Amino acid sequence: MSGKVCSSNSVIQAQKLVDQLQLEASMERIKQISLTAADLVRYCQDHRRSDPLLTGIAASSNPFKDKKTCVLL
Amino acid sequence: MAMRQTPLTCSGHTRPVVDLAFSGITPYGYFLISACKDGKPMLRQGDTGDWIGTFLGHKGAVWGATLNTDATKAATAAADFTAKVWDAVSGDEVLTLAHKHIVKTVTFTQDSNCLLTAGNDKLLRIYDLSNPEAAPLEIAGHTSAIKKALWCNNDKQILSAADDKTIRLWDRSSMEEVKTLTFDTSVSSMEYVADGEILVITYGKTIAFYNALSLDLIKTVEAPAPINSASLHPEKDFFVAGGEDFKLYKFDYSTKEELESYKGHFGPVHCVRFSPDGELYASGSEDGTLRLWQTAVGKTYGLWKCVLPEDLGAENSEQMYTLAPEIKA
Numbered sequence: 496m497s498g499k500v501c502s503s504n505s506v507i508q509a510q511k512l513v514d515q516l517q518l519e520a521s522m523e524r525i526k527q528i529s530l531t532a533a534d535l536v537r538y539c540q541d542h543r544r545s546d547p548l549l550t551g552i553a554a555s556s557n558p559f560k561d562k563k564t565c566v567l568l
Numbered sequence: 569m570a571m572r573q574t575p576l577t578c579s580g581h582t583r584p585v586v587d588l589a590f591s592g593i594t595p596y597g598y599f600l601i602s603a604c605k606d607g608k609p610m611l612r613q614g615d616t617g618d619w620i621g622t623f624l625g626h627k628g629a630v631w632g633a634t635l636n637t638d639a640t641k642a643a644t645a646a647a648d649f650t651a652k653v654w655d656a657v658s659g660d661e662v663l664t665l666a667h668k669h670i671v672k673t674v675t676f677t678q679d680s681n682c683l684l685t686a687g688n689d690k691l692l693r694i695y696d697l698s699n700p701e702a703a704p705l706e707i708a709g710h711t712s713a714i715k716k717a718l719w720c721n722n723d724k725q726i727l728s729a730a731d732d733k734t735i736r737l738w739d740r741s742s743m744e745e746v747k748t749l750t751f752d753t754s755v756s757s758m759e760y761v762a763d764g765e766i767l768v769i770t771y772g773k774t775i776a777f778y779n780a781l782s783l784d785l786i787k788t789v790e791a792p793a794p795i796n797s798a799s800l801h802p803e804k805d806f807f808v809a810g811g812e813d814f815k816l817y818k819f820d821y822s823t824k825e826e827l828e829s830y831k832g833h834f835g836p837v838h839c840v841r842f843s844p845d846g847e848l849y850a851s852g853s854e855d856g857t858l859r860l861w862q863t864a865v866g867k868t869y870g871l872w873k874c875v876l877p878e879d880l881g882a883e884n885s886e887q888m889y890t891l892a893p894e895i896k897a
Binding site for chain 2: 526527528529
């Protein structure tokens with residue numbers, strides 16, 4: 496029984512490995528950094544609206560906003 | 569108006585860059601090799617600075633690196649007492665040439681058939697690359713470590729600069745010393761410009777130009793700081809120099825006037841060379857980076873694109889042109 500479980504585990508592991516390798520093989524890789532850099536810049540500019548570092552976030556949802564002092568009533 | 573330019577910064581090396589060399593212009597453009605104390609010389613595309621590959625194999629600091637004219641072969645000189653010849657297309661090590669001490673300089677003949685090496689063993693060695701097993705021809709004479717050796721006069725003669733404060737001209741066939749130049753201080757660098765037979769030498773704060781055949785002095789120019797390396801533009805209208813104050817200086821060759829200077833490196837500049845088309849010059853520094861600088865700031869070339877003030881919106885209107893390495897899609 497345990498032999499069967501072990502072998503199905505290794506099949507699952509092997510399948511995961513194959514999936515990962517297929518994912519990696521299908522990625523577009525650019526050799527020159529100058530082209531990659533241009534690509535990155537274009538991506539950042541295209542997505543500037545949803546980029547909190549460029550467009551900022553509402554003060555209410557900002558966990559790092561400056562704390563105001565507390566007033567004891 | 570003081571010029572500003574944004575150089576292309578090439579990172580990757582982890583120790584100081586001590587030497588760099590360009591290939592000639594090939595159908596694939598031109599290439600750049602950098603020698604570094606991290607022992608891993610790198611090959612880059614000359615006009616963009618894009619890393620192409622790293623030559624792995626040396627077990628010590630690489631002091632000298634060169635490419636042949638068509639960038640098919642590379643040669644490196646290292647502190648592991650070897651000089652290596654590499655296939656620049658595949659990155660494979662082709663030949664290892666054992667020496668008796670640190671090798672400092674390597675250079676190919678124009679036909680790539682012979683390799684000249686020199687280093688701390690004070691000898692000049694000529695290897696026949698079609699017969700690498702054979703013992704190299706050795707030329708003795710220098711009384712201390714040789715820093716740089718170059719072929720000149722159509723590969724018929726050799727120029728060598730050493731820590732014995734001399735530059736010597738040797739005849740290849742007779743293997744004899746033809747002429748010697750003696751200085752008060754050690755020469756920091758030497759460059760040979762075949763077209764016009766000009767030798768560019770740096771020592772102290774001086775950049776000196778000599779006739780490479782007669783070793784007659786043409787002119788000297790003083791820089792504001794100690795200079796480690798200088799390079800003459802292929803058309804001989806400018807020369808550039810860099811040294812201990814981290815800056816790059818550009819001078820007019822005929823008038824000796826300092827035209828421009830650029831800050832950028834975070835350490836002393838060890839080597840500076842013009843590209844074969846003269847459109848840019850590369851500098852290697854103690855800070856581990858190479859930087860590519862435009863000769864004509866404002867020109868659209870390689871990754872540089874001229875951006876006019878109206879295209880920039882709220883940019884400082886005092887700047888006439890802003891150059892940012894604007895990457896073409």
